[in-house]
Structure formats: C-alpha cells, structure tokens
Amino acid sequence: MSPFAAGEFHSASAVRFRVAVRNGILTRERAVLPWRRAARRFLSGAWPALFFILLSSYSPALSAATSLPDQSALAAGGEPAKFLLNDVYAGLSGVKRGEVRKLRVVETTARASGAPQGGPWWKQSFLVSWQGADNVKNFLGVVPVEADGSVCFEAPPGRALSFQALDKDGRLIRAMRTTVSAAPGVTRSCHGCHARDYSAPPAPLAAQKPPAQIKPESWGRGGIDYPTMIQPILDAYCVKCHGGEDGIAAGLDYSGGWTWAFNISYETMLKNSLTGFLNGENSASAASESLSARKQGSAVAPLAEQLASGHHGRLRELPQSSLDLLLAWMDGNCGYHGNWDYSEHATCDAILPLRDKLLTAMDQAGCLRCHQKEIGSDWINLAAPEYSRLLRAPLAKDPRGLALSWCRDRPARRVRWPLITMKQQAPDVLKPARVLAPKLEGPIVRPFPDTEAPGYRSLLAIIQQGREEALQKPRVDMPGAVIIHGQGRPIPPLPAVQPGSNPHPGSPPLRAEGPTGK
DSSP states (O other): OOSSOOEEEEOTTSOEEEEEEETTEEEEEEOOOOGGGTTSSSSTTTTTTOSOEEOOSSOOEEOOOOOOOOOTTOOOTTSOEEEEESOTTTTOTTOOTTOOOEEEEEEEOOBOSOOOTTOOBTTBSSOOSSSSOSSOEEEEEEEEOOTTSOEEEEEOTTOOEEEEEEOTTSOEEEEOOSOBOOOTTOEEEESSSSOOOOSOOOOOGGGGSOOBOOBOBTTBSBOOOIIIIIHHHHHHHTTTTEEETTEEGGGOOOOOOBOSSSBHHHHHHHHTTOSOOOOOOTTOGGGGSOOOSSOSGGGTOHHHHHHHHTTTTTTTTOOHHHHHHHHHHHHTTOOSOOSSOBOSOSSOGGGTTHHHHHHHHHHHTTGGGTSOSOOBTTSOOSSSGGGOHHHHTTBOOOTTSOOOOOOBSSOOOOOSSBSOOTTOOOOOSSSOOOOOOOOOOSOBOOSBSSTTSHHHHHHHHHHHHHHHHHHHSOOTTSTTOOOBOOOBOOOOOOOOOOTTOOSSTTOOOOEEOOTTOO
C-alpha cells in the first residue's frame, strides 16, 4: 500500500470514484464516500508523486510519465520569455484572413496584499466586478499580426498571460479565456486559436524576424479602473444627456452616483447588456464553454456600435484614446476596480437603509398610488442627490433644468432592478436583458410642481442624509477614503534544475496502468 493518500473526486455524472497511487501504480476505483465528503481532498498527499495529472470531472487520467525538463540552461531572472503563434486564423472559423490586425496581451494578476472586511462579495474575497472576474487585469499592450497570421513577441516571464485577437478598429474578434506563462529564455508556441490541426506548419513570417516588443495602446497600459478612468469619459461625453442637465435619455443613466457596490453607470451598462459582458458566476455553465469568434466583448456590444458610429454625430470630439480605452475595458470583461488598492469599507452600506425611509416618504407624497413598494437601483444618486431619478421624474419645474415630468396617471411599470446587492446576478451576452425606457403615455401628473414641494423636500433630505452617512465610511472610489495601497503577487522565475535530479526524493516512480494491468 502506498503511503500517499487517495485523491477523492465527485463527477458531474454523479458517479463516485477515487484516484489512488498504490505500489507506484495509478489506479481508478469506486469510492464509497458520502456526497459532501467527495472532492474534499485534492491529491493532498499524493501530489508530490503525481508530477502532472490531467483531470476532468468525468474521467481522470495520468499524463504519460516523464522526467522534468532540463532548466539548467535557463537564463537568469531578467531575460524575457517568447511566444510564437503560427497562424491566428487556425481555429477561427468565419474570420477572413487579414481581419486580425493585432494581438492584445493581458496579464491576470494575483493579490499579495490585504482586503476589506465583510466579504466575500459575489464569491470574491476582494471585490473586483459584478461577477465578471475575481482578479485584476494588467493590459500590457499589443503586438502586430503578420500577413500569414503568425505572431512572435517577447513577454515578461512567469506571468499569467492571455491574448485577444483585435480587428482594424481595435474591437475584439476572439479572446483567450485561460492563461499561459513561460520561464525566462523559453519560447512557447501554438498552432492557432483553438486549432484542431496538428500538422507541421510552414515557417511562419513572424519567426523569420526578431520577436516583436509589446507596445502600449493609444490610451497607455496597465489596469483599467472604472471609477477613475472610464467614468470621467462618460462624464465628459455622455452624462449631459444620460443623467445630467439634459435628462436621462432612453432611461439610461451614466452618472457616477455610488450604489451599494459600484456606481450607477456601471450597473446601467451591465444590467442593460450594453458591453458584451460575460457572467462568470459558478452556476453559469455556458460561460465556461468555448465561444466562437465575435461572441463577447466589444465584438457584440451595443455600446461599441454606438461608439463606432459616432452616435449620430454626438461623439465627434471623443478622442481615439478614449474610444480605445472603452473598448479595452469591455474586452477585459468589465471590471470595476482596476488595481488592488482598497479602503476599510468595500461597500456603501449607507444606501440600503434608505429604501424603507424613501418608501415611507413616497407613500406620504402619494407616489405609491401608481408605483409598487420598491426603489429602483438607479433612483438614488448619493454623489449628487439633486440628480436622483427619484426626485427628477415627478418634478415639473426646476431652474437648473433637472425636471423630467415623467409621472403619468396610470400604474407604473414594475421595478426590474431594485437596489443591487449580492442577491442579483448581472445578465450577460448569453442571456441579455434590457430595462425598458420610461413609458410616457397617459395624462401627466405633477406630484412635485417645483423643488419647494413638501414631498420633494422630504425625499431630498433623506438622500442627503444618506450621502453624509456614506461619506463617513467611504469606499476606495469615494471622496475622503483612506486608501491602502495593494500589490499584486509576482511569480518568480523557476529555479534551475540540474539534469537527472529529482525534486521529490523518495517518491515512487509512476507508470500508467493499462487495460490489462500491465
């Protein structure tokens, strides 16, 4: 009997089995463990002996036993790694040659610093996004794609990297949703993008010249932080019509009012499926499937279409760098926090108690005669209380032009999105959603003739008090936050291994057991 513990699994097909090392032989056996104990241990004791095992939830198997590669020739830590892609079009069904112009290189970082108390949030120990990713992405830049579809470039070693194929406009064609890394001085290569052709390709053009260097995009490189990088673009070019002085066009509010976990514009983008977002929640099994070309991100985002078309001439002054930054943010799957910095408070808890207070004031003002007893997720603007939809919709006149006069003498639509907390999952590109614009039909009613109306003053006072309470415990993206600077975890280069050495002395040799047991 081997001294190493058995690795226990539970398959998705409800067949219990275990993988064990017995007398140096990997075996698969029926397991008799209860459901809750299945998969509790993952080769905890056997891992040193099992150098590399390919596992699936249906059929675990041992990859062919082999000795460790000789790394003694690896250069010292600073030498870059190299990546060679023979033909990006191999596996890209439906994409014509010449369409892929650049390859974006993105690093998935890991946190080496602390986190606020109170988590997890949407199963994230550090709140990064509305279930789009649980790690911060570092956009390293782009490299050119040769005429034959080949790419060769240098990249930092020891990083978890993924690649995105971009068209001439910088929009996503297809994204790699796993990661790969390489040791210093090592070249890693692949034939194509999910290619199934394993024949030897001709010498690619990219391999006949020095490897390309990763170049910054027009907006730069690094993490994309929504509150400090994306919101300012919306404030400058979108908010005037969408949440600002000129109204809330199409019911889409792109202002930066703080919500419980994010802000109004971020939630507006995702809950209206405007960005090609892909929900990564564990139960969203479709998100784990291999998607074909142009199925996510800026490739299918309605927002990207608006940007590309110029939005009927309204975006003539939008700089190319801002456009490219918005596209990159969408293609990074819409993170909110773009670095590991944090404050003591991860969420704006002060907004949640406002619900009952506001509903009481609405009832007193007669609002619940038409409205259900609920507060919409974008009705409260704690950053600028007077711009709250809850105040503007029933307001008939305002010297600043904030009145919307949306109220009609009929039952209002039911609230599709109440204040967003962990109870709600964002819709995504596979299951899109759209919040309907206000239905401005029927006799007009004016609950608040002006800003001196008692109902208006009562609601405004509640929201202003909520703002004051929120600023006493600010999130990292709010004024007055004491920022604790976080940092990512660097992956050091692998140490050199002398030829013939065994990193796990005493481990039994492995050999795969065939059908006959020989």
